[in-house]
Each structure stands twice: as C-alpha cells, then as structure tokens.
Amino acid sequence: MEWNTFKTFDDILKNLEAEIICFQEMKSSRQGLPKQVSLPPSFDSFFSFPTRKTGYSGVAVYTRRDAVVPVKAEEGLSGLLQPRPRLSMTERVSEEYPSFEHKELDEEGRALVIDFGLFVLINTYCPNNTGTEEREKFKMEYHRLLEDRVACLIKEGREVMVVGDLNACAAVQDHCEGELMVARGLAEGLQGEEGFWGVEYRRRMKDWLVGGGGCMVDIVRQFWPDRQEMYTCWNTKIGARASNYGTRIDFVLLTPKLVPWVKAADIQPQVKGSDHCPVFIDLHDEITQSDGTIVKLSDVLGLAVGEGKVPDPPRIAAKFWDEHKQNLLSSFFGKSSKSESPSTTQTPTLTVSANASVHAVANPSAGSSSQSASKSAPPASQPARTDLKRKLVVDSNDKITKKPNLAPLKQEKSKSSKAKQPSQSTLAGFLAKPKALPSKSPPVPVDVDTGIGNEVDEDADYRLALLLSQSDDNTLPSSSQGSTSSTRTKKADDETKNVWSNLLAPTPVPMCTGHDEPAKEFTVNKPGPNKGKKFFICSRPVGPGYDKGRSERLREQVDPQWRCDFFKWSSDARKERARKPGL
Template identity: 45%
Template structure:
C-alpha cells in the first residue's frame, strides 16, 4: 500500500501542467499518482485558491476515492489540506484540538480519541515564560490538519505555518502550532497506545544535509568556532525555532518520531522537496527538504520503501511517498486496513465530502436551473389551445390614413393556422419619401444616394494659365516645380528622422550581457508590493546554485561558485536609455 503527500499550488491548478493537462478528470489525476492514500497541502500565499463553494463534484467526490477537506475558517484561500483515499477510514476528524466539529456534532463513537485525550480538555502550556496556555481555537482556524483513523494507524495530514517571515505574531503562531501537533501525537501514542503517521509540509529543515547551502553553512559555523560537524549541526538547529522543534521531535534528537525517508537514504545528498521556481532553482536542484513522512517506531517493520519523487512536476514541491507491506515479511498476518478493504464493512465517516448537501442531493445548485433539464415555468396561456392568429393593420391617426390607404388595402386581413413570422414590405410611397428625406439631410451626414452614385473622377492637376493669352508661364512653372521639390526633400528628410526615432523608441530592448559570464541577461518584473512594483529589470540568466553570488553583503567572495548566477543587475529603463543614446 502506498501513501503519498504533496504540497501543491492548488487542487484546481494541477491540470495546467503536463502531464496533468492531458487528463480530463480529477480521478484520472489521482490514478496517475498511483497511491492508495493521497494527501495534499496548499502553498503559502497562493494556497488552494478555492473553498467548498468553488469545488466541482469531479474534484470533491471522485468515484473511486473517499475525499476529506479542511478549509480555513478565516483568511479564505490562505491554507488548506485534502486527503483522497481508496481505503475507507474508520473515523475522520478535522483539526488537532477536538474543537472543530460538523453538524450534527460527532457522537462519542465517531471520534478518534476519548474526550479526555484531546488538547482542548487538558490545556497545553505555551513555551516561554509567561506565555500562558495555547489559543487552541485560533490554531485550528486555518484549515491545517486532517486526522484519519485506519485502525492499524492514525494518519495526520498537516500543513505547518511558514517560517519565512519575521513578523513576531506569525513566528509565535508557527511555534504554537508545532507544539499543538507534537502534543496531539504524544497523547495518541502514550495515552491510547496508537501508531501514528504524520505527513505533509512541516516548513522546517531537519538537518544541514537537507539544505542547499548546507556545506557553506557548515564552513561558516566552523570558522565561527563551532568546532566539529556535530557542534555545527547543533548550531544550525538552534538558528531557527522550527528546526529545533523538528529535531527534538525526531528519535535522533530524543523524540518519538522516525524520519522514514532519511532512514531509507541516510547519506543521500540533494534529496530536496522544495525549490524557488521564480529563480529557476529546480533546474540546479537548489532547494530544501521540508516535506516529510514521520512514523512511530512500531510501524518500521511494515516499511517497504520511502522516497521523494522529484520527476513529478506541477508545483514548486515534489511528492513524497511511503510503501507499506501488505503483510509482514515471513508472516501471514495481513494489515488491518487490508482486512477492512476486503470486507468493505466500514461506513464512510460523516466528514467526507460525499455527505455535503450540494453533492448528496439535498441541495440544488444554481446551474440546474439553466441546464438541459432545467424546470420550465408554465403560464396560463400555455394551457390554452392554439387558435388562428388574425393580423390586421393597427389603428392609425386620421392624418396618416390617406398616406397608408393603399398599403392597408393591399395588406387586408390575414388568417394563419399557426404562428409564423410575417415580413411587412415597405410601400412605394414610403420608399420615395425616405429617399427624399435622405437627400435633404444636413451636410456631414451620409446620404442614401451616396451609396448608389458613381465614384467621382480624380481631380486633374492644377495648371497655371496666363491671364492675357492663356499661355503657361515657363518661368513660373519652373519656380513652382523647384519649390515643390525642396519641400518634398525637406519633408522626406524630416519623416525619415521621425521614423528612425520612433523605431528606436519602440524597438524591443536588447538584453545586456552579465559582467561575469558575458552572456545575455534575462528580463524579469518586480512583483513585490512597493514603489518598484511593475518595473522590469535584468539579471544573470544562469540558474542559482550552491554558492551563487548573492552580493558582497550576503556572500563571501571565497564562497562564490562562478558556475551559477552572478550578481548582475540593471533596470530595463536604464538599458533603454543607453540604447537611445547610441542611436542618436
């Protein structure tokens, strides 16, 4: 059995990428991922870009899968997780605190844990002096966790807050969420003796080997007196609270969880799961490993394989997978969830999207009123039998009776057995009066006669005649000819200069060459809010990589690797001005 986790740009954006754009349905996309349980998380800032109201039936309830979703209660589109599974779980819940619920509320037997085991019924103290208890309701308000009970283990699909901000409130929120997550798992393991699998984007780096700048960071730490590699690692974990939390949660740091992918590949370098696609970092594998599958030690005998899937595109993250044996090697004991799958006796938990009113037939969507089977309103006239329609001229004022006498006599009274469109011809009298009216229209408005008149002949060249004998004055003609010739040359020269100026102004900017590699630079646009938003600039076209030139302020010269992007930068407006100066 395979479990797969993937941080995606959005459920509805996957089909924009290859090979997903060749697959017509969400179920085909899920099948292509080739996993029994698929866990999606959303990316910070772009996120799922959706909510329950915007999900189509194809995405919410694919036929071969049971789907579960968690959306943020605030900051719509800010975060979210989704789990699709071919194996029906015994129970399902949203959130980690036990405070989130559905209507009607979950019964005691529908909950994964006993009431006393939830953090909301035994307060969790926040870290630090004077911080008090965690604000559990707020921590569960961003749609960051789904918990499914498969009997053999409890699966937690989680999306931890990003630590790429210096805002104190978000840093505190991130650390409080980490503490809540580890506390929920701790109680499942210690109080309920359950096996747990945590999958998702933890937004933290567990080791120097999982960071693209690991070797450079290690070198700097040693120069600062960190000593050997072990001390350098400790310093690296201490730099950010998220790293420190993750390291302490793992067995290597004295915790209870196993990083199963790293356990399978202990010395593998470059095993990254996330890259900055805005700077083409994926091409050079300049990334970090922040997507994990963590398991409790009791599940280790069941592990068949674990790995990342960097070849799968469609996001700035790649999927991470875990394969479990269907039965333990050397034994005949099958997995509990495999027995469940064979008997198919488990009822789908009420959190599933299949019970949503809009997909269960309890609620009609607005598009049903406009589809092929849309209900039609019946009017009283619809029930009356069709009768012949009598068409006769409408009553007209006495002043118009004389002008329409001939027309009304010719039309008469018409009897039709069924409604058909009737074309009314314009009388000769009306046509003639219309033509006369067109000719009398004021100057400047197109006349009807202009559409039927012959085109005017081009005007003949003006000739100069002598007043006395009607003979051409040769001297005068020559003077006129020379004058026209000079004007033409002047106009031609001026027009040529004008065209050249406009051509230079509107011509596409030729990219400058970077100073280190002497290669054409690439043009980008500022998207960050501020005074420079929307402006274009040029940078080195080479991809980033370990040791790329960040500038003297951020990168020591001895650490710069010239194979990667140099520090070249130039505003497009400056390049344009330089090109115009050369033209003039």
C-alpha cells in the same frame, strides 16, 4: 508525466498508484471545489478548508474505496472544529486533546486526523515563515499544537503517522545552503552547527525526532541516511528546480513500532506539476512478529472490506456533504405527464426551494445539467412563451395606431422613399455655410408634428465637399512651394523614422559581469511602484553558493559556476544604447 492527458481527476489519482493519498495547499474552498475533485468515483475524500480566507492553505486525504476505508476522521488538531451535528464520543478519534484553546490555529484548514486502526494519520500543512513577528508566533504555536496532539495519541497507546509539508528542515543536509550557513556561523564566532540551528522551528523539528531525543522516526532519511541533495521543495520562480537548489521540508514521520511495516520510502522528484515533489512509503502486506505470529495488513488497516461489501466512511467524508445529497436543479424540470393534453398552452408553475437553487449554482456539474434539462423541457410550454412575445408586439403596434392620422399626401408616398428617410440630420446640415448654398435649391419641407415624410437630399454631403474643394483655403500650392514642402516632409519623415526605430527596436541584451554571457530579461510581478518593469539578471541557474551579493554572501563562499549578482533595468540598457555614437 503530462497531467492533462488524463480525462478525469479519478484517473489522476489512480495513476499515483496509492491507496492513501494526501494533498497540502489545496488553495480552494468547499464551494469552489469541482464535483469530480470532491467525489471521484473510486475514492472516498476528506477535506479541511480555511474558515475565513479562501483560496489559501487547505488539505485533503483520498482513500481508495476498494482497498481501505477509514474508521474515524476529524478536521483539525484541537478537536474544536466540529461538523453539524457534532461528533459523538464514539465518532471521535481521541479521548483526550491538548488542554488549552487552539481553535484559531485550526481555522486555516491545515490538518486532517484520520484513524486507520493500525495507526492514526495526521495530514498537515504547517505555516510558512513569512518574516513577520505575528506569523512567526503563529508558526511556533502550530508546531507546538501538532506535537501536543501526537503526544496525546501516544499516551492513549496509538501509533501515529505524520505526513505533509512541515515547512522546516530536520538536518543540515536537508537545506541547499546548510553548509554555507554553518560556515558563516563559524566565521561569526558560533560553535559547530549553530549557524544552521539558530532558527527555533528547526531546533524543534530536530528535537522531535528520535535522533534528537524525540518520539518520531524520519523514515525516508532512515532508508537513505547518507544521501545528499534529497530535496522535496524548490523555488520555481528563480528556476531552482533545474539545478536542484532546494530544501527537504516534506516528511513522513512514524512512531517506532510502525517502522517494521515499511517496505520502502523515498521521494519522487521526477513527478512535476508543483514546486514540491511527492514523498511515499510502501507497506508490507504482512509482517512476522517476534513471537512468530503473522499479521496481515488487510486485517489491521481500516474497516473490513469484503467482496461486494464496502462500508461507509466516517461522517465528515465529502460524500455526506449537503450539496451532494440534495437533488439537482435539473430534476425539477421533468417531462409532463402523459395524461396531460398536448394542446395545453398554460405555463406550468415551478416551485424551487432556496437550498436547491443555491447549490445548483455553486456546483458546476449541476449547472450544466440544469441547462441541458431546460432545453428538453416539454413542448407544451413553448406556445405560451410565443404568445407572450406576440402579445408584446401587438401592444406595441396598438400604441402606434393611436397616434394622429397622417395627412393624405404623406400616406401616398412610396415605400422606397420611406426607406430612405434618415432618423438623424446629415453631416452637411451641420457644416454647410448658408451663403454658399445654391439659391435655386428650395427649402426642404419639414413636418414638425410627426417627423415623417421629409424629402431626402442625397447629394447634400457631395455638394458640401465640392464647395469646400473650390474655396480659397483649399487651393493647391504652386510647383515651387510643392518642391520645398516635399523636401521638408522627406527630412521630417526620416527623422521620425529614426526616432520610431529606436523606440520600437528590441531592448539590447547586456552581458552579465560575472561570466560575460548574455543576460536574461524578467518582469517585476510583485505589487509596488516597480510592478511591470523589466530587468536583466544573469542567465545561469541558481545553485549552492550562487552570488546573492556582498551583503548576503561572503566572497569566499561564491561558486562561479552558478548565477552571478548582475542586475540591470531594461530602461537603463536602452538608454545606454541611445548614447552610443551612430545610434
């Protein structure tokens, strides 16, 4: 699928063939979001962005307007993030929220809570483990907040669906290195799968699922219990997707009573464009309950959508943002009234509110509209601008006429001679030797007062060059000297040519030590002293058991069909070639 073949973002969403679409890692801001992304014609949209750091995190939910309209919607998990004016009690999704303060956990734009009647959807992007103690604590607190919010909803009798990037594996088979972690743990004296479950957030994830004593069902795994390598995320920087060397960290989790509604659930690894792939579920149009009652999905999912009647979405939808309710700047540049005289040249006064001007700049579509509108401005304003330009020219000329009158002789000079007058001295004037100048040449008259009317000596540079060519310093060498010089020059040229050939020659490609195959060159992009330097590593893709080095991989765990641990700086490869004889 080539995403650039679609003309609009609305077309992209339609191509996904879903009524409810959830995104994570939007990596944008409200101000930087294009209008076609925030307001696609066929969908209602909801967003949560970081309140401090921009271009980071962020989640979005799109609902197809002709199929489903949410009942309620909130930003964040804690209930502390509120729009202006604040949500009323009837607009809130829950009556009860986690009891302790968690607003700082909601400031990174990581969750949206949407009430669809049949269930409450939580679209979330859980924090990644960056290796620092501070972020590790933040990650665990966020997972705890998510679990507490789900518990509050279940306590209120609601069914819950949690979707998104949870940044944690739920089973050993969900990790490309899972079995190796278990084997390494056993070698270190650990029991069973302790080598894999030693990370706290994995344990919490396992305990949250029904199989581990929790309340949530991993619906995709339930449909595919024995499927191996069912990964949803890959490190594309090391080419891991080509060999399916990844992890399953993207989930659809349900409370048990929603399971009968699910007709299909799977991943879509064939959909490219990200380091993650989509995960989907398909719901039945209707189900038969245990008492024989038939329940239609359209009757219990969202607000009622009838023919020609589509209710408004909840108030935090993007269509209600202030920047989407105000007039565009182009609306202020309307055509003049027909009753106005066409001969009027007075420039009309334009008054624009501060809000309108700011939003017009922030909105790309509004900016383009204002430009096109300004081009179609009434012609009455054009003469005023022309008059202003002419007035400036007249004022400039007036200043020139106020200068003292020139001498009659200078006024009689031809226009052609005036055109030749230079504004600066010639190069010859700075380099010529006074004693070498011809004595017959009279001094050039100079008008100090005005600087106008000087005669131009067009041959000055030519005469200087002729003089220099006739001086002793520039005398041509004798034939014998020329022959010796030519020999030395040729030898020097050959040496220089060899040096440049070595410098400009492509870096020789070394062979990797594990497979004796040509290595592949990469460039360091990480900030630091080595940024920009080039290096070679094994050209084979990574895979389970690829050689990470002796410090990270036991030798008996190395699978030679994948990348070996070969590494060499490109500069070292060039030095090795230079040391070889004949090079």
